[in-house]
Amino acid sequence: MVDVIRELHDNKFRSWCSLQKRLSGYLTDKLTLDTELSKHRGCVNCLQWNKSGSRLLSGSDDREVCVWEPLGSREQPLVAAIPSGHDHNIFSVKFVNGEREVISGAGDGRVHHLNIEERTVLSQWTCHSGRVKRCCTVEDNEFVAFSSAEDGTARFVLEIRERSRERERKRER
Numbered sequence: 001m002v003d004v005i006r007e008l009h010d011n012k013f014r015s016w017c018s019l020q021k022r023l024s025g026y027l028t029d030k031l032t033l034d035t036e037l038s039k040h041r042g043c044v045n046c047l048q049w050n051k052s053g054s055r056l057l058s059g060s061d062d063r064e065v066c067v068w069e070p071l072g073s074r075e076q077p078l079v080a081a082i083p084s085g086h087d088h089n090i091f092s093v094k095f096v097n098g099e100r101e102v103i104s105g106a107g108d109g110r111v112h113h114l115n116i117e118e119r120t121v122l123s124q125w126t127c128h129s130g131r132v133k134r135c136c137t138v139e140d141n142e143f144v145a146f147s148s149a150e151d152g153t154a155r156f157v158l159e160i161r162e163r164s165r166e167r168e169r170k171r172e173r
Contacts (some may be wrong), residue, residue: 105132
Protein backbone atom coordinates (compact mmCIF):
# COMPACT_ATOMS: atom_id res chain seq x y z
CA MET A 1 0.00 0.00 0.00
CA VAL A 2 2.90 2.32 0.75
CA ASP A 3 4.04 1.95 -2.88
CA VAL A 4 0.60 2.95 -4.14
CA ILE A 5 0.51 6.00 -1.86
CA ARG A 6 4.03 7.00 -2.94
CA GLU A 7 3.09 6.65 -6.62
CA LEU A 8 -0.08 8.65 -6.02
CA HIS A 9 1.93 11.39 -4.31
CA ASP A 10 4.45 11.44 -7.16
CA ASN A 11 1.54 11.68 -9.63
CA LYS A 12 2.65 8.56 -11.50
CA PHE A 13 -0.87 7.42 -12.29
CA ARG A 14 -1.93 8.54 -15.74
CA SER A 15 -5.59 8.02 -15.07
CA TRP A 16 -8.13 7.23 -12.40
CA CYS A 17 -8.57 3.77 -13.97
CA SER A 18 -4.93 2.86 -13.49
CA LEU A 19 -5.14 3.92 -9.83
CA GLN A 20 -8.31 1.86 -9.32
CA LYS A 21 -6.72 -1.17 -10.95
CA ARG A 22 -3.64 -0.93 -8.75
CA LEU A 23 -5.69 -0.44 -5.56
CA SER A 24 -8.09 -3.28 -6.30
CA GLY A 25 -5.19 -5.62 -7.00
CA TYR A 26 -3.59 -4.64 -3.71
CA LEU A 27 -6.81 -5.19 -1.77
CA THR A 28 -7.78 -8.50 -3.37
CA ASP A 29 -4.29 -9.88 -2.69
CA LYS A 30 -5.02 -9.36 1.02
CA LEU A 31 -8.25 -11.43 1.07
CA THR A 32 -8.20 -14.74 2.93
CA LEU A 33 -10.81 -17.37 3.75
CA ASP A 34 -12.21 -16.66 7.20
CA THR A 35 -15.15 -19.03 7.54
CA GLU A 36 -16.52 -21.74 5.28
CA LEU A 37 -20.27 -22.23 5.56
CA SER A 38 -21.08 -25.85 4.79
CA LYS A 39 -24.61 -27.21 4.92
CA HIS A 40 -26.25 -27.02 1.50
CA ARG A 41 -26.29 -30.10 -0.73
CA GLY A 42 -26.56 -28.18 -3.97
CA CYS A 43 -25.55 -24.99 -5.73
CA VAL A 44 -26.02 -21.89 -3.55
CA ASN A 45 -27.96 -19.40 -5.71
CA CYS A 46 -28.53 -16.45 -3.39
CA LEU A 47 -27.18 -14.72 -0.31
CA GLN A 48 -28.71 -11.91 1.72
CA TRP A 49 -27.25 -10.11 4.77
CA ASN A 50 -29.49 -8.65 7.46
CA LYS A 51 -29.34 -4.89 8.08
CA SER A 52 -26.75 -5.10 10.86
CA GLY A 53 -24.51 -7.52 8.96
CA SER A 54 -24.63 -10.13 11.71
CA ARG A 55 -26.75 -12.77 9.94
CA LEU A 56 -26.66 -14.18 6.44
CA LEU A 57 -29.35 -16.08 4.53
CA SER A 58 -28.57 -18.57 1.78
CA GLY A 59 -30.87 -20.33 -0.67
CA SER A 60 -29.92 -23.34 -2.72
CA ASP A 61 -30.78 -26.00 -5.27
CA ASP A 62 -31.40 -28.29 -2.27
CA ARG A 63 -34.52 -26.14 -1.58
CA GLU A 64 -33.40 -25.23 1.94
CA VAL A 65 -32.96 -21.76 3.39
CA CYS A 66 -30.06 -21.50 5.83
CA VAL A 67 -29.57 -18.77 8.43
CA TRP A 68 -25.94 -18.15 9.42
CA GLU A 69 -23.99 -16.06 11.92
CA PRO A 70 -20.61 -16.34 10.22
CA LEU A 71 -18.87 -13.43 11.95
CA GLY A 72 -19.72 -14.26 15.54
CA SER A 73 -17.87 -16.29 18.09
CA ARG A 74 -20.15 -19.29 17.57
CA GLU A 75 -18.31 -22.52 16.91
CA GLN A 76 -21.06 -23.55 14.49
CA PRO A 77 -22.23 -20.56 12.43
CA LEU A 78 -25.42 -22.33 11.25
CA VAL A 79 -28.41 -20.93 13.16
CA ALA A 80 -31.17 -22.76 11.26
CA ALA A 81 -31.74 -24.87 8.17
CA ILE A 82 -35.34 -24.45 7.06
CA PRO A 83 -37.08 -26.77 4.59
CA SER A 84 -38.70 -24.20 2.31
CA GLY A 85 -41.47 -26.32 0.84
CA HIS A 86 -40.45 -25.22 -2.67
CA ASP A 87 -40.51 -27.77 -5.49
CA HIS A 88 -37.56 -26.20 -7.34
CA ASN A 89 -34.31 -24.32 -6.74
CA ILE A 90 -34.39 -21.21 -4.54
CA PHE A 91 -33.20 -18.04 -6.30
CA SER A 92 -33.99 -15.32 -3.76
CA VAL A 93 -34.20 -14.94 0.03
CA LYS A 94 -34.96 -11.92 2.21
CA PHE A 95 -35.30 -11.26 5.96
CA VAL A 96 -38.69 -9.86 7.03
CA ASN A 97 -40.65 -9.11 10.21
CA GLY A 98 -37.80 -8.06 12.45
CA GLU A 99 -35.56 -10.78 11.00
CA ARG A 100 -37.71 -13.47 12.63
CA GLU A 101 -39.04 -14.57 9.26
CA VAL A 102 -37.88 -15.03 5.67
CA ILE A 103 -39.44 -14.86 2.24
CA SER A 104 -38.04 -17.05 -0.52
CA GLY A 105 -38.64 -17.21 -4.25
CA ALA A 106 -37.95 -20.26 -6.39
CA GLY A 107 -38.10 -21.91 -9.77
CA ASP A 108 -41.59 -23.23 -9.02
CA GLY A 109 -43.03 -19.71 -9.50
CA ARG A 110 -43.94 -19.43 -5.82
CA VAL A 111 -42.99 -17.16 -2.94
CA HIS A 112 -42.91 -18.74 0.52
CA HIS A 113 -43.03 -17.04 3.92
CA LEU A 114 -40.96 -18.95 6.51
CA ASN A 115 -40.54 -18.75 10.29
CA ILE A 116 -36.89 -19.08 11.34
CA GLU A 117 -37.38 -20.21 14.95
CA GLU A 118 -40.10 -22.75 14.20
CA ARG A 119 -38.51 -23.77 10.86
CA THR A 120 -41.94 -23.82 9.22
CA VAL A 121 -43.68 -22.52 6.12
CA LEU A 122 -46.19 -19.88 7.23
CA SER A 123 -47.69 -19.05 3.84
CA GLN A 124 -47.11 -19.61 0.16
CA TRP A 125 -48.25 -17.82 -2.97
CA THR A 126 -48.28 -19.08 -6.54
CA CYS A 127 -47.96 -15.70 -8.16
CA HIS A 128 -45.80 -16.28 -11.25
CA SER A 129 -45.78 -18.58 -14.26
CA GLY A 130 -41.97 -18.39 -14.49
CA ARG A 131 -39.10 -18.79 -12.06
CA VAL A 132 -39.08 -16.20 -9.25
CA LYS A 133 -35.74 -14.43 -9.48
CA ARG A 134 -35.98 -11.75 -6.79
CA CYS A 135 -37.86 -10.99 -3.61
CA CYS A 136 -37.54 -7.58 -2.01
CA THR A 137 -39.08 -5.38 0.63
CA VAL A 138 -39.74 -1.68 0.77
CA GLU A 139 -36.66 -0.03 2.30
CA ASP A 140 -38.39 1.51 5.31
CA ASN A 141 -41.10 -1.15 5.65
CA GLU A 142 -39.94 -4.75 5.68
CA PHE A 143 -43.56 -5.89 6.08
CA VAL A 144 -44.35 -5.18 2.41
CA ALA A 145 -42.83 -7.63 -0.07
CA PHE A 146 -42.60 -7.84 -3.84
CA SER A 147 -41.35 -10.49 -6.24
CA SER A 148 -40.18 -10.52 -9.84
CA ALA A 149 -39.88 -13.45 -12.20
CA GLU A 150 -38.92 -14.71 -15.63
CA ASP A 151 -42.55 -14.35 -16.72
CA GLY A 152 -41.87 -10.63 -17.09
CA THR A 153 -43.89 -9.53 -14.06
CA ALA A 154 -43.23 -7.87 -10.74
CA ARG A 155 -45.91 -8.49 -8.14
CA PHE A 156 -46.96 -7.26 -4.74
CA VAL A 157 -46.76 -10.47 -2.73
CA LEU A 158 -47.87 -9.76 0.79
CA GLU A 159 -48.37 -7.44 3.69
CA ILE A 160 -46.53 -9.57 6.22
CA ARG A 161 -47.63 -7.63 9.27
CA GLU A 162 -51.28 -8.64 8.71
CA ARG A 163 -50.32 -12.30 8.37
CA SER A 164 -48.25 -12.10 11.56
CA ARG A 165 -51.14 -10.52 13.47
CA GLU A 166 -53.52 -13.24 12.25
CA ARG A 167 -51.14 -15.95 13.50
CA GLU A 168 -50.79 -14.26 16.90
CA ARG A 169 -54.60 -14.07 17.25
CA LYS A 170 -54.94 -17.77 16.41
CA ARG A 171 -52.30 -18.68 19.03
CA GLU A 172 -54.14 -16.68 21.70
CA ARG A 173 -57.38 -18.66 21.15
